Amino acid sequence: MRRTTQRRIRQGVLYLVFAAAVVVVAVSADWERLKTNFLQVDVARDQLPEMITIAAKNTVLFTIIAFSGGLVLGVLLALMKLSTVLPYRWLAVAYIELFRGLPALLTIFAMAYVLPIAFQVHVPGGTVGAGLLALILVAGAYMAESIRAGIQGVPKGQAEAARSLGMPAGRTMVSIVLPQAFRIVIPPLTNEFVLLIKDTSLLFIAGSTLDTKEITTFARDGVINSNNSTPLLMAAMLYLLITIPLTRLVAVLERRLGRSR
Amino acid sequence: MTAAPAPVAGIPAIEVVALHKSFGELEVLKGVDLTVDPGQVVCVIGPSGSGKSTLLRCVNRLEEPTSGGIRVEGIDILDPEIDLDRIRARIGMVFQQFNLFPHLSVLRNLTIAQRRVLGRSRAEAAEVARHNLERVGLMDKVDAYPAHLSGGQQQRVAIARALSMDPDMMLFDEPTSALDPELVGDVLDVMRDLARSGMTMMVVTHEMGFAREVGDELIFMDGGAIVESGRPREVLSDPQHARTQAFLSKVL
Ligand SMILES: Nc1ncnc2c1ncn2[C@@H]1O[C@H](COP(=O)(O)OP(=O)(O)OP(=O)(O)O)[C@@H](O)[C@H]1O
Ligand SMILES: [Mg+2]
Numbered sequence: 001m002r003r004t005t006q007r008r009i010r011q012g013v014l015y016l017v018f019a020a021a022v023v024v025v026a027v028s029a030d031w032e033r034l035k036t037n038f039l040q041v042d043v044a045r046d047q048l049p050e051m052i053t054i055a056a057k058n059t060v061l062f063t064i065i066a067f068s069g070g071l072v073l074g075v076l077l078a079l080m081k082l083s084t085v086l087p088y089r090w091l092a093v094a095y096i097e098l099f100r101g102l103p104a105l106l107t108i109f110a111m112a113y114v115l116p117i118a119f120q121v122h123v124p125g126g127t128v129g130a131g132l133l134a135l136i137l138v139a140g141a142y143m144a145e146s147i148r149a150g151i152q153g154v155p156k157g158q159a160e161a162a163r164s165l166g167m168p169a170g171r172t173m174v175s176i177v178l179p180q181a182f183r184i185v186i187p188p189l190t191n192e193f194v195l196l197i198k199d200t201s202l203l204f205i206a207g208s209t210l211d212t213k214e215i216t217t218f219a220r221d222g223v224i225n226s227n228n229s230t231p232l233l234m235a236a237m238l239y240l241l242i243t244i245p246l247t248r249l250v251a252v253l254e255r256r257l258g259r260s261r
Numbered sequence: 262m263t264a265a266p267a268p269v270a271g272i273p274a275i276e277v278v279a280l281h282k283s284f285g286e287l288e289v290l291k292g293v294d295l296t297v298d299p300g301q302v303v304c305v306i307g308p309s310g311s312g313k314s315t316l317l318r319c320v321n322r323l324e325e326p327t328s329g330g331i332r333v334e335g336i337d338i339l340d341p342e343i344d345l346d347r348i349r350a351r352i353g354m355v356f357q358q359f360n361l362f363p364h365l366s367v368l369r370n371l372t373i374a375q376r377r378v379l380g381r382s383r384a385e386a387a388e389v390a391r392h393n394l395e396r397v398g399l400m401d402k403v404d405a406y407p408a409h410l411s412g413g414q415q416q417r418v419a420i421a422r423a424l425s426m427d428p429d430m431m432l433f434d435e436p437t438s439a440l441d442p443e444l445v446g447d448v449l450d451v452m453r454d455l456a457r458s459g460m461t462m463m464v465v466t467h468e469m470g471f472a473r474e475v476g477d478e479l480i481f482m483d484g485g486a487i488v489e490s491g492r493p494r495e496v497l498s499d500p501q502h503a504r505t506q507a508f509l510s511k512v513l
Contacts, residue, residue, distance in 0.1 A: 160323055161360035161419075165374035165426060166350030175373060179364045 036228075043230040047222050051231070054211065055218035056238050062200040062214055065132055067193050070139025075178070077144035078151060092144065099141035105202050108134040112206035131206035139196055146188035150181035183257050190250045194243050215239065272335040274299045274430050274461040275320055280329035282315055289315045291485040292329070297430070302462045304472035304493065307482035308508055313465040316482070317432050320463065321352045334429060350378050353423030353431040357438050359415040361407040367394070367418055368403050371425045379426065386425075393421040397451050413444030417451055430461035437468060469513060473497055481505045 080092035099107065111134035112127040123130040154177050162172040182189075201216035208217055215235045222231030275297040282290040289312045297303050305313050318324040320331060322338055322345060331338050338348050362370050371390035375381045381389070394400050397417035407415055416436055423431060433452065437445040449471050456462055456475045466472060472479050472493045479493035481502070489502045497513075500506045 155358075155360075157356055157358050157360040158362065161354075161356065161362070162374070163346075164321055164323060164349055164352070164354035165422070166346045166348075166378040167374055168346050171377055175377070176362055180362075183364070 038229050038233045040226075040228050040230045043222075043226045043228045044234060046226065047231050047234060051215070051218055051222070051234060051238065055213055055215045055235075056242070058212060059197065059200050059214040059238075060242065062132060062135070062203065063193065063197045066135035066139050066196050066200070069132075069136035070143050070192070070196070071189070073136060073140025074143030074147050077140060078147040079173070081144065081148050082151060096141045096144050099138050102138075104135065104138045104199055105205055107138055108202055109205050110134070111137075127206040128203060128208060128212040131203040134206075135196065135199060135203070138199075139192060142195075143189065143192055146185045146192070147181065150185035151177060153184045154180045186250065186254050186257070190247060194247065197239065197243055197246075272299075273297060273332070274301070274334060275463065276330075276332040277316070277320070278330040278332075280316070280319060280331065281327045282312070282319060282324060283327045289485050290319070290326075293482075293485075293487055295480065295487065295490075297461060297463055299429075299461050300459045301477045302456045302460075302464065302475055303478045303480060304476040305463065305465045305480045305482060306467065306469070306472065306508070306512075307488075311482045312485040313482055314434050317354075317434050317463060317465055320432060321349050321354060323354075346378065350374070350426050351429045353420075353426060353428035355416070355419050355423055355431065355433045355436045357435040359407075359412070359419045359439070361415055361419055361422070363407050365406075366403075367399070367405050367407070367410075370407070370418060371422045374422075375425055389425050389427075390421070393424045394418070396424065396454070397421045398447070411444060412440045413447050416440065416448050420448075420451055420455070424455075430463070431455065433462065433464040433466070435465050435467065437466070467512065469497060469509075481508065483508065 077092045077095060080088040081096075083089055083092075108131045111123065112130040115121050115123070115130065123133050125132065158176055158180065159172050162176045163169070167175070200214050203212075203214060204217040204220070208214075213221065215238050219231040219235035223229055273296045275295070277293055277295045280290050280293040281288070293312075293316055295303070305316070307313050315324055319326050320333070322331075326339065333348055333352065336343060336348065338345065361367075362373070365373065368387065368390055371393065372381075372383070372386035375386040375389060376383065379386075391400065391403065394403055397420055399414060399417055399421070402410060402414060402418065407418070410418065416439075420431075420436075436452070437448050440448065445468070449468060452462070452464070452471070453475050464472075464476070476493040478490060479496045480490040481488050481496065481500075481504075483504050489496060489500060489505045496505065497509065500509055
């Protein structure tokens with residue numbers, strides 16, 4: 001009884017603090033100026049169609065490309081890191097350290113501008129293609145560690161059972177170990193996907209044409225053209241509109257998969 | 262179904278000669294010799310850590326022997342030139358922890374290696390799978406996932422999975438040790454039927470009743486070596502060695 005009362009009081013205090021914070025923000029914010037700067041309906045109406053048909057579409061598309069490429073690269077790096085061949089392990093470790101250590105922005109810049117100058121190499125798809133390649137390289141490095149942990153999280157008996165049935169090592173990895181590893185890595189890979197959605201906003205450094213603008217670049221240009229900050233608020237809403245349903249979807253998927261174990 | 266090649270008379274199913282195995286500094290097998298003839302059931306008992314699992318796992322090279330020789334149906338399986346996967350496909354193995362593939366249905370557990378290793382068609386593999394599920398009394402679980410089966414059912418599925426490869430011999434590593442006592446009987450029944458059908462079997466077990474009733478030979482291991490072996494009835498009722506006596510007095 002005593003403890004329940006105490007808990008009630010503590011909860012009551014927490015609610016009060018929250019309510020106070022809301023009031024303070026609401027009162028102290030300059031709503032008029034916020035409205036003129038961020039909530040101009042005509043600006044929004046002007047920007048919205050292309051922001052969705054071009055910018056949001058590109059953000060999703062770029063994220064999927066970077067994620068898919070990063071996933072393939074990540075599996076490859078994870079397998080290299082688990083290889084019994086020492087040089088493969090070294091190579092994987094060096095790669096992962098390099099691309100996790102550098103800011104993604106620098107990598108994008110390097111792929112888009114340094115690579116063509118230094119090696120006369122031009123990535124297909126122009127500077128956006130080069131930027132996407134950079135995102136793939138970075139995503140692969142991040143995913144490799146999660147995937148390696150996932151592979152190692154599959155009980156050894158699984159591979160042994162497959163090998164004892166005569167299945168070759170590669171087939172065992174593809175049919176038995178990796179499918180189970182992926183269940184383990186769904187949470188960290190979801191995290192990586194959400195990070196990638198936001199990292200596509202760094203692609204502006206590679207430069208873009210109207211067709212290749214993603215949400216952030218589009219919004220920044222929108223701010224300049226309309227001389228108003230409304231597009232920034234729209235961009236924020238769009239990102240949340242993409243990320244929140246996605247994380248919910250993955251949570252459902254995870255529960256489904258969990259049930260069949 | 263392709264019939265297993267008839268065992269050639271006079272050639273042992275398994276022949277282990279002077280087998281040594283070390284894990285780093287730790288010598289786990291210190292010169293093991295044994296022969297399993299076609300159709301024979303050899304049971305292996307011994308205290309924990311005596312090297313029973315290691316011995317069994319050397320027979321299909323899940324463990325790499327340090328020295329010595331292993332022949333399976335006359336073939337030197339330590340020869341680097343041999344196709345180890347083909348040999349393994351002829352040696353069924355059943356594990357203490359079942360090791361069913363949790364992401365695959367029972368049917369797929371039984372068909373995946375048939376299709377990938379033996380190259381059987383989907384229909385043929387499924388037919389073999391159903392036949393073997395019937396054999397272990399689990400025909401109704403064909404579409405279930407392993408997580409929805411009891412331990413005893415999982416182990417019987419694991420036996421059916423191994424049998425679906427039409428192996429010439431079966432290795433069992435404490436197949437009932439992870440089971441609740443009331444589930445042990447069903448698994449032992451399946452193994453008894455299998456032995457009766459003429460399957461060559463090497464069984465690491467603590468089930469002395471099974472060893473006495475089904476085994477043709479009983480091997481007692483201790484400290485990485487075979488201490489004593491013979492007819493199960495005789496070894497169990499009249500052990501010659503002091504260490505065998507001490508072990509049996511503890512488990513019987
Ligand atoms: N992969 C390994 N690495 C290092 N040591 C090992 C390994 N596998 C087994 N051992 C050791 O080898 C010894 C024999 O192990 P083994 O599993 O063969 O014994 P066992 O007779 O099967 O025992 P149990 O009845 O407990 O299953 C033990 O001391 C064990 O710790
Ligand atoms: Mg053991």
